[in-house]
Amino acid sequence: MDEMDRAILAVLESDGRISNSELATRVGLSPSPCLRRVRQLEERGVIRGYRAVVDPKAVGRGLRVFAGVRLMRHVRQDIAAFEKAVMELPEVRACHHITGSFDYLVHVEVADLDAYEDFHAIRLASLPGVATVNSFVIMKTLDNT
Numbered sequence: 001m002d003e004m005d006r007a008i009l010a011v012l013e014s015d016g017r018i019s020n021s022e023l024a025t026r027v028g029l030s031p032s033p034c035l036r037r038v039r040q041l042e043e044r045g046v047i048r049g050y051r052a053v054v055d056p057k058a059v060g061r062g063l064r065v066f067a068g069v070r071l072m073r074h075v076r077q078d079i080a081a082f083e084k085a086v087m088e089l090p091e092v093r094a095c096h097h098i099t100g101s102f103d104y105l106v107h108v109e110v111a112d113l114d115a116y117e118d119f120h121a122i123r124l125a126s127l128p129g130v131a132t133v134n135s136f137v138i139m140k141t142l143d144n145t
Helices: 003-014 020-027 031-043 076-086 113-124
Strands: 063-071 092-097 104-110 130-137
Touching (some): 003 020, 003 031, 020 031, 063 076, 063 113, 076 092, 076 104, 104 113, 113 130
Antiparallel strands (some): 063 104, 092 104
16 A cells, blocks of 8 residues: 555545545546556455445434443353344444453444433343443544544
């Protein structure tokens, strides 16, 4: 990967819907070589996909929570069972296996606090191998999107 590939990626990260022609202009290439580079980045798995960034509030997921989850045991079978089950929950936006006080940090989006209370008690805490869940309600997010 060279500096031109990095320039292409920087533009695409901020505007994934940019036309190839505009992308080429912004990075200083002609359209054909630019498109060839983008396709190579896609084929190599550097660009894993394109998606819309949706406002959670606008689609009824106004409460966002990070849930720190500890497992009872750290054997491969329990880990695999938890990972499979947690990713089947539609409220889960992402699940990160982490180091530190928790085993997983789960990004959850639900309508409101009542919905999270139900999700936590009925679904998340009852997943295979879960010992404890600590919840962190997101009050504000600062990001570059």
